[in-house]
Amino acid sequence: MLLQEFVPLSDSVSYHISQHSWRRGMSNFFIEKVPFSFSTSNEYAQFCIDLMRCFKQDSHPLSVLEVGSGLGLLAKKIISKYESEWPDQPIQFTLSEYSDAVTEGLKSLDFVHESPNVSCETCDITRPNFSKDYDLMLLTYIWDVLPCTILEFDNGNCYEWLVSASISDELIIQDTTSMPFKTLGAAQIKQLLNGTIPDQYLALLSRIAENIHYQWKRQPFDTSQAKYAGLLQELQKKSEKHQQSFFMNYSDSLLDSLDACIKQFQGDFVLLCHDFAHTRPLQGQSVEHTIGRFGLCQFYNIPFYLIKAFCENRGLQCITSQYKDSDNQIAIISSYTDETIVNNFKALLSKKEPGMNSYEVAQLYLNDDITTANESALTEDEKSDYYLLFCKAKHYFKREQYNDCLTCLDLLINDYGKAALSAFVLASKALRKLKFQKEALELLSQVDDTSYDAIALEKVFIYAEMADKAMMQESIESYFRKDLKSFIY
Ligand SMILES: C[S@@+](CC[C@H](N)C(=O)[O-])C[C@H]1O[C@@H](n2cnc3c(N)ncnc32)[C@H](O)[C@@H]1O
Secondary structure, rough: OOOEEEEHHHHHHHHHHHHHHHHHHHHHHHHHHOOOOOHHOHHHHHHHHHHHHOOOOOOOOOOEEEOOOOOOOOHHHHHHHHHHOOOOOOEEEEEEEOOHHHHHHHHHOOOHOOOOOEEEEOOOOOOOOOOOOOEEEEEOOOOOHHOOOEEEOOOOOOEEEEEEEEEEOEEEEOOOOOOOEEEEEEHHHHHHHHHOOOOOHHHHHHHHHHEEEEEEEEEEEOOOOOOHHHHHHHHHHHHOOOOEEEEEEEEEHHHEEEEEEHHHHHOEEEEEEEEEEEEEHHOOOOOHHHHHOOOOOEEEOOHHHHHHHHHOOOOOEEOOOOOOOOOEEEEEEOOOOOOOHHHHHHHHHHHOOHHHHHHHHHHHHHHHOOOOHHHHHHOOHOOOOOHHHHHHHHHHHHHOOHHHHHHHHHHHHHHHHHHHHHHHHHHHHHHHHHHHHHHHHHHHHOOOOOOOHHHHHHHHHHHOOOOOOHHHHHHHHHHOOOOOOOOOO
């Protein structure tokens, strides 16, 4: 059954599903295995402090805006590091999210309402409206969720890629989110996907998404009709001259938002953009190279070389990292022309890709190939990385070293609080192995995110082990009847 005719990527079912999945909150990262450990890490917070050192004047406290703060995890770490680095110059830090409802959630965070220098506001990056001037703006994996079109430059010709979606006529999905279970057939699934997906069906998205088939086709694209025609025609000429072919995501929304932000700054400014990105056109050799997929979540590869050309036209610096074989890159956009400052930016971006050291040690833990020497070379910030600590905890769990496993998970839970969903689940399993069922229940009672099935299931197992039939039944019922409430994202 056809779900959708050929349309641009940003109008597609796959884009629609991916956007809606974020309404599931933090659990979306764990359900779809979206990496988040580096962008919320102490190491990246230190990177932000190192960046501030590149341009900060001695006695001038900085005013910082973070776009798309999510759960505020990175903001909290940056503020704490800034306070130790410059204790007599309080940072002015603004966290933001793009809807009022989500911004309200940020306001309730302890570190936000306890500090007079920390504030929250709603900021839709596509329509920025700053309430004050900022020295630094942080955009971490924001651009790569904005709507875009996939373009292909092929020896001077330009094409737009369109996508269509279909499901099997026989597809049946059991809706187990309420009792009695309901059966959704192909027609009902089509209807569901074509509207605004109600909260109660968000949990089904992963299973539905696995069954959608996509087809792609290209059609000629007239670059002269595009809003940023000049930039595209430059690329088209290069592709013709060098007989090059490459794929690239083009987003009016992104370029408009960058333009609007730049116009709002009154003094010198720096934008730190960490994204899923290509730094050279030839890195995009197929449609698949332009999209990053984690389960049903999609991220659109940002052409940093296009952003660079956009900035050069406006007399701005845009310096990008060139991390080898990596889809994650960093761009520093700024109005500074001072040579020392520009060189400081370049030096910062020429260091080894941040996050790599802890990632490499995490792989050793996963492969049970670790010696103490491997880990002792890491900095304290690197050692506190979520992915590393979680891999370490899994390694100890496998070796039945449950106390060591719990030590790693305690560190994560202290650092990430309720957001450390996978750590809560593994800690409960370790406590159960040690026959501390009551303690496991107490631990899980701290988590109120009902969208992460694994937590609810853990409770079922605990009551089963305690031979408490009544509570086991209650927890099975609450697992199936769970009500998806509104979430942070
Ligand atoms: C992939 S998450 C990244 C969250 C966080 N910065 C991190 O790195 O973990 C994408 C974020 O972009 C935010 N977002 C999506 N569209 C946005 C828009 N138009 N303006 C501002 N933020 C947006 C979402 O709410 C979400 O917080």
